[in-house]
Amino acid sequence: MKLNRILFLTLLGAGSLRAAPPTEGDYYPIVTFPTPKETALEVSSIELLPGDKLALGTRRGEVWTVSGATEADPTKVSYQLFAAGQHELMGLAWKDGSLFATNRYEVVRMKDEDGDGRSDLFQTVCDKWGVSGDYHEYCFGSRFDKAGDLWLVLCLTGSFSSKTDFRGWAVRVKPDGTMVPTCSGIRSPGGIGFGAEGEVYYTDNQGPWHGACTLQHLIPGTFQGHPGGFAWYDKAPNMGPRPVEPNDKSRMVVERERVKELVPPVAYMVHGKVGNSSSFIVCDMSGGKFGPFQKQLFIADQSHSNISRVFVEEVNGIQQGVVFPFRKGFKSGLIGGRMNEKGQIFAGGSDRGWGAKGGQPYSFERLEWNGKVPFEVQEMRARPDGFELFFTEPVDANAAGDVASYSMREFTYIYQAAYGSPEVDDVEAKITAAKVGNGGRSVRLTVAPLTKGHIHELHMAGVRSGMGLPLLHDVAYYTLNEIPRK
Amino acid sequence: MIRPTLFALAGLVAVPVFAAETQTIYIKTLQAQMRYDQSEISVPVGAKVKLVFENTDDLPHNLVFFKEGTDVVAVSNKQMEKPEEALKRNWLPDEPRIWLHTKLLNPKEKEELEFTAPDKGGSYPFVCTFPGHALTMQGRLNVQAEGTKLTGLRFALYLGSWEQLPDFKALKPHREGEIASNLVEIKLDDYKNQFGVVYEGKINAAKEGEYSFYVASDDGSRVLIDGKKVVEHDKIHPSSDIKEGKVKLKAGEHQFRLEYFQAAGNADLYAGWKGPGFGITPLSKWVHPKSAGGAGAKKPQDTTGMPLVVGTEPVIYRNFIAGAGNRGIGVGYPGGMNITWSAETMNLALVWRGAFMDAARHWINRGGGHQPPLGFDVVSPSGETALPVAVLASTQAAWPQLPAGQRSADFQWKGYRLDARRFPTFGYEWSGVKVSDGFGVEGDAIKGGGKLVRTVRMEGRLPENGYFRVAGGKQLRQVEGGFEIEKGVRVAVEGAQLVGESLLVSVRPEIKLTYTWAAAPMPAQSAK
Structure with a gap:
């Protein structure tokens, strides 16, 4: 006015x-870490380890353990190569002394058995989904949920179709290694994470059946919007019959009435304004150490090198939410992120293949709250x-x-x-x-x-x-x- | 087209040339790959050329140019009929069709030559004539006449966000001007994204006939001659493909118009033409790396930018490796020996020596496609789709194969474990039998005497008539002390029987296999 x-x-x-x-920087400063000279640290997944350490998984298939990343001075950070040679790592979860890593076609348990800081064991936990050789078939893995399951979102073969088992699906991997098909309709995920009450969310990217990037709520048994992977209902009796196909050139609000399994996006990450390529999901469970947005979701974007904030509420039994810009200015395209108990968000990524506003080919950074309320x-x-x-x-x-x-x-x-x-x-x-x-x-x-x-x-x-x-x-x-x- | 700016090129270089000036060509050998870094070079007829040849490999190599049509592999191999004489000539064939050659360079040596390109257009093969190298160390020098360039070139720059070429005539240019070099270029301003350019100039057809125009652009472009569209590659895409359009022109000057737009990310624009009496001639400042190949040519797939170097520990590379399905696990061992093990077939998919893998295809840009090994003497002992073990009704029965990219429900992949020296042992279960498959190395496969020792262990109730297939294929033959798979790669294993095209052993708790190479890639006395 x-x-x-x-x-x-x-x-x-x-x-x-x-x-x-x-x-933004007056309230939420970004700390940029130096990265190991021996590698291009294209961070694609981050997990917290005991003793204030972190594990970083990269697009080049390495795992680095990080010490000193919670210190005020970023030069105190140090790295050790824990594992190498994996086929991309888009998910890391620590449990009982082992690191469960999700690569392109399996969940692999890594463990350092001789105490030299490097993994000796690479045990296949689950490899029951397909891989066709298409570069697009990324696979993002969660941490363990309360039941001890890992959730995976499996990108389609390219944008439109699913050429091999369960591409375009979310699946759960049980502690015994069995795989449970859980949701259909995945297109091209960019990250997966939990809400404050343990709800499971993933981000999907603009493309067929997605007018923009979205934050999606993974409820077992549901269809998330892209019918490209419907063929695998034949191999998923637990999911019931195949849903009716959504009509083309329709509206989500119309198709929800026709396709009863269809869950609308929790929030559209409005294209070009909020971002162009949604990635990791972090929920602020720090109890106020990250500022006045407790239990809200923080969604990163690869192409905009930023983090947006999402407040979610349930209305008439459906989740929906509001997106606010939150923090831009990360050095590369964000892909992997985690928040620790101190309310520090560790975020990393790379701009490879899609470009990012940040301008650096890869980065590892920390976002924290300085105590001033915006x-x-x-x-x-x-x-x-x-x-x-x-x-x-x-x-x-x-x-x-x-x-x-x-x-x-x-x-x-x-x-x-x-x-x-x-x-x-x-x-x-x-x-x-x-x-x-x-x-x-x-x-x-x-x-x-x-x-x-x-x-x-x-x-x-x-x-x-x-x-x-x-x-x-x-x-x-x-x-x-x-x-x-x- | 959005993609990173890093882009490693190899296999071909085309140099924009002005016949009066000396142009320089750099060719080097690649370490432990039995290849030159380029396989196609283009120069105009009669051009003055300086050639810089650098041997970065650990073996001796030369660079020898032959007349058109020479079978360079046959000429090189013929020397082995009289090796003593060939050795005296330092492995340069006594051959009248050679018109240019370097000396035999020792590792890390460099030589410069100056020469005038032939007056006759054509394709002149070059090769390393050292024994055993010619099959892969070769390429072509393409000699072509050049056409004239554009004249009076002007540009009009437009700003806007498009996904395809707009109707520029309906838009108001942001800026206009001349391009003094008369070469199409896109760096006319600071704009990196969301702009379009229209280039206009004259082009002179020396005689009446059919002319071809070429574009390769990131993003869309089209060429119009005298106002009529000749070639177009619209919308958002990378510049990897060259498009060609043909037009009949009368002798004399014609109006050239090139329309181009850039959405975001990488921006490239190449234009060229050819016609009666002259070869493909670039009209742009940026010359497409495959311009000499014309339309249908793509940027070379075999980048050489990121070789994974093996030190004292094995290096593991899990990615899409050509010849190993979609779940290949590459292992580069010390001593120049390498394998890819397939977690699809649970079998050894590839063995080779020399350099390990080039990660550039997968670690630059989005990483699509299957990458072949970087080294040489690549063999697939049992094939890409063969299971390692099977129960056969008779040894004559066909060995079971999987459909490409598929797995068998009888096998479960269990992962691998690294020993204290970081050597992996792979594990799988086969119908209740626990199988481990591990490899060790002795010596050096390039210098000679290298051995790759594989140990397969089986635990559990082994089925009767169960067999392990060591190797398969038409080229399989018995040699002294073992069997040759192909390309001089040998395997020795106790109790093996060659049945038809399969080399089989009955399943047993431990099977030891030793892979060796028939010869070092260099006769020891000829290093000088």
């Missing part, structure tokens, strides 16, 4: 030391007639209570077999009321209309904190799978 902007600029002018609006929308929740925003700091009631401080557009993507989708079915939403409540900590927006299935893109350029600061990120993308009944 114009008046507020003038007020803010005046404030800037008056307080000459306060030169510019705050930036002025952000902490949560955005759907309401029957609009949304409710909760802020990390009290708002300026005049600015936040003015409907002119906000604007909203609504759109969706074509759900189709062709690659990607433009933003379609635009709806200009009117914000008819903005009511500040909760001692300046929340704002209730009344929006007309709400459109089921649409992404609701909210801009909040006019909102100011009680201190006169603009929002660190003044845009939010809410995927409204369901409108709350009350």
Whole structure:
């Protein structure tokens, strides 16, 4: 809003030391580590090891154990090569003294048996899915869930089809090594991780049947959107009959009614704005050591070299969420990431094959919170007639209570077999009321209309904190799978 | 097209040339690969050329150019009929068809030669004439007349985000200007992404006839002559493919128009033409590495950028290795011996000597495709799809093969374990029998006397009429002290019987196999 902007600029002018609006780095600094000279450390998976150590798996098939990465001084980091020669490592999980690594076609248990810091054992735990020789058949593995299972998401053969067993599926590997087909409909995963309650999520990438990258909720028995791997229902009796095929050039909200196994994305990682290539998923379980976003999800992007933040809620039995930009400026394309108990996110990656804004061919970095609270929308929740925003700091009631401080557009993507989708079915939403409540900590927006299935893109350029600061990120993308009944 | 800028090239070099100037060609030998780093070189007819030949290998090599049509392998091998005489000539054949040659260079030596390319266009073979090298160490010098270049070249730069060539005529250029070099180039400004360029100039057809125009671009491009489309490669893609279009032209000047756009990532643009009386002539500053091959040519697949060097410990490389299915495990051992073991067939898929593997195909860009071994004398003892063990009704029965890329439900892959020297032993289960398959090395397979010793152990109830196939194939034959698989690679194993095209042993708790090579790749006395 114009008046507020003038007020803010005046404030800037008056307080000459306060030169510019705050930036992401004022709250969440990135620490860049030196990497071993002997290799290109294309980090594709990260696991926490006992004793404050880490294990890094790379696209070149190496595992490096890392010491000193939690120290303030990044030059204190040291590396040891634990294993090499694996066919890409997109998943690492530590359990009982062994490292369970997911390579392109197996889960392999690595163990250092003679105590020299290098693995001697490379025992195949499960290799029951197929590999065709196509470069695209990436395979991402999770950590162990509460039942002791590993979850894998198996990329299709290329973008469209599944040429070998269970490509385009999520599977679980039980402790005895058996494989349980769990969800169909996977296209091209970029990461897999757990939510605060142990829910399993993965990210999928823009392409056929995906208008944009998405955050997806893996519920056993469901279909995640891309029918390319339907043939394997014949080998998965536990999954029941093959679902009906989704109609081409349709909408997710329409096909959900036809295809009962279809789960809509929790959130669209809006293409070109949030990112172009979603990757790892981290849930903040640090109990406040990472700032005011406890239990929220942090989703990385390879091509944008950034991390976005997702707040998820369940509405009418379906998960849906809102995406906020969070932190850009990583040095390479992010692929692997983990958060430790101290609330430090370790993130690494490479730009190989797809390019990344970061500009470096590979990187290993740490993101942490410095204790200062940014002025952000902490949560955005759907309401029957609009949304409710909760802020990390009290708002300026005049600015936040003015409907002119906000604007909203609504759109969706074509759900189709062709690659990607433009933003379609635009709806200009009117914000008819903005009511500040909760001692300046929340704002209730009344929006007309709400459109089921649409992404609701909210801009909040006019909102100011009680201190006169603009929002660190003044845009939010809410995927409204369901409108709350009350 | 988005991809990393790193790109290692080999196999071919085409040099943009101006006949008056001396051009320099660099050729080197690759270490432990029995190859030159290039197999195709192009020069204009009558060009003055400086040739720099460097031997980076550990063996002696030369570089000998022959007249068109010479069977260079036969000429080189013929020397072995009178090795004493050949040795005196330092392995240079006494042969009138040789028109240029270097000396026999010892390891790490370098030689420079200056010469004038033949006046007659054609393809002139070159080869290393040292015994045993010619089969793989060879290439071609392509001598071609050049055509004229563009004149009066101008560009118009447009900004925009497109997925295919836009209608440039409907757009307003961001900037226009001349290109003094008269060579098409894309670095006209700082824009790296989301731009398009229209190039216009004149091209002179010396005589009436059919002319070809070539483009290779990242991303889309098309060439129009006198306003008519001749060749097009639209949309977003890498510049690996050269496209060709033909047009009949009258003698005289014609209007040349090239439209191009770049979305994001890598940006390349190559244009060329050929016509009556002249060979493919680049019209762009960037010359496609396969420009001499014309349309259908691709950037070479065999990059040589990232050889995996084996030191005192074995090096393991799990990736797509050509000849070993989709679950190949490469192991490079000290002493110049290498294998690929297949976790698809549970069998030894490949044995070779020399250099181990080149990881560039898989570690540059997205990493598609199967990479062959980097070294030489690559043999597949039992084939890519043969199971290691089977129960046979009779030894005459056909050996069981898997469909390509498939596995057998009777076998379970168990992984591998490294011993104290980091040598892997592979394990699998075969119908209740626990099998381990490990390899050790003695000596050096390049210098001579190298041995690869394989031990297969079986634990459990061994079936009657169970056999282990040591090797298979038409070339298999008995030699003194064992059997030759092919290419001089021998295997010795106790109790083996050659039945038809299979070398079999009955399954037993331990089978020891020793692989050796018939000869070192260099006669010892001829190193000088």
